[in-house]
Amino acid sequence: MEFKRIVLTLITGLLLCLSIRAVKAQAKTPKFKVIAFYTAKNDHAHISYVHEANKWFPRMALKYNFSYDSTSNWSNMNAEFLSNYQVVLFLDTRPEEPIQRAAFEKYMETGGGWIGFHFAAFALTPSDFPQNWDWYHHHFLGSGSYGSNTWRPTSAILRVENRKHPVTSRLPETFKAAANEWYRWSEDLRTNPDIRILLSVDSSSFPLGTGPKQSEIWHSGYYPVAWTNIKYRMVYINMGHNDMDYENHTIKDLSSSFSSETQNEFLLRSLFFAAKKKF
Template identity: 70%
Template sequence: MHTYLRINKIIACTLICFATCIWLQNAKAQSRQPKFKVIAFYTGKDDKAHISFVHEANKWFPRMAAKYNFSYDSTKNWNNMNAEFLSHYQVVLFLDTRPDAPDQRAAFEKYMKNGGAWMGFHFSAFALTPSAFNQDWDWYHNEFLGSGQYVSNIWRPSAAILDIDNQFAATKNIPSKFKSAPNEWYRWENDLRKNPDIQILASIDSASFPLGTGPKQSEIWHSGYYPVVWTNKKYKMIYMNMGHNDIDYEHKTDKDLSLTFANETESKMILDALLWLGGQKVSGK
């Protein structure tokens, strides 16, 4: 009888250990599953400063994905901007340009209206008629972004002091003021302060002026209000005007003179925004 009980205990212990191992394996496998999936679209053509940013982003985001447990894919095939492809991702990034084909635009609009999330950088908001990027997409430029057409920019790329709205979930842990990486800052057609759907998350502080070095006087800003990061409260989106690294054009070396993600605070702002878009809690660390 005692032998029988001992055997039963051994069998029971073995089963418990086996079940525990299976549970631990399943828990470990689940923890390896990405919390959300990101797809970045880019063109990587013509402007060396934009290409530099794209290359930098496609190295930095995978490192953050490994650290914060999300997945990051990138593609320069804009034909992937369709409902079936987008259904596999929770966040879409535009690293430099925007879709131009009508079916791609329709797919993106539907994705956003159905609850998708988006982050766009720098040139992804550019539109100017006439140019290679005409303002011929009213929903995107006037309703979604709210900015309308591009008007002008500073030159050369310069660091700016940014004022941050800490009342927003994605920027609550960013200092109320910080110095950015050098960037070619844009001015827009529409005054975003007058749009009730737009919440401005970062703008250029007056301590930055004069901003830019020219040589044209119009490329040096001495005053004015310039939003550089904002969200549209009707959508889960954040636009960031960052995305133009400084390049050594003058000596024809085309070397990077600045890197966007080399700025620790700016990188945290981008990461926190992405985590928020992915439905994650934004940590103060």
């Protein structure tokens, strides 16, 4: 009887150890996988943001149990590679090759998640990034071409425009964003039935920008800075341009795009929304 009791105790202990290991293994399985594409070759402010993002997102991945990878190799924009991830990020640019664009379009059309930051929506003809991708700029983003921007990068008070959306439902009515260069677009997003504007510049921010050009200072108007297209699992976020010490040519960071706690919460909620997960 004593021998049987010992054996039973050993078996129970072994089963308990196996159960604990199984629970731990399950806990380590990421809720979803994120791949961030970037170029980080032009504009020191955009490069600064990419470097910040590639430090901040891995920390959040550890905290909230998702995985985060990043790559500057846009050739990875193909069906086989993308099939490993539930969310794609464009940190600073967009794919340029037709085969890459076709792969991304199919990824989104078949239920993939996406978040684009700041320059990822830029398009201006003529420039190094012309408006030569109608699906992306007109149908997917709905913003069309770049119109103008504020200067220099400054913080703004942002207003939540859609309190029913899961990304913004728990945010305060207004909050202070991190310093940024704010963009204006050629298309009025309010007229697009597929677009849901999430955040816009609050009127208390005006005048926004310091110049020196008067056109770089906004005194009035309506400026969406984050929105989603209801046909896709996506969020575009205009933030992603740090303030830099251009004047003294030190290229020193003067701000951080992750300095606003509420803005960071918005980023995380956007990420979980794109992944079809509850935050």
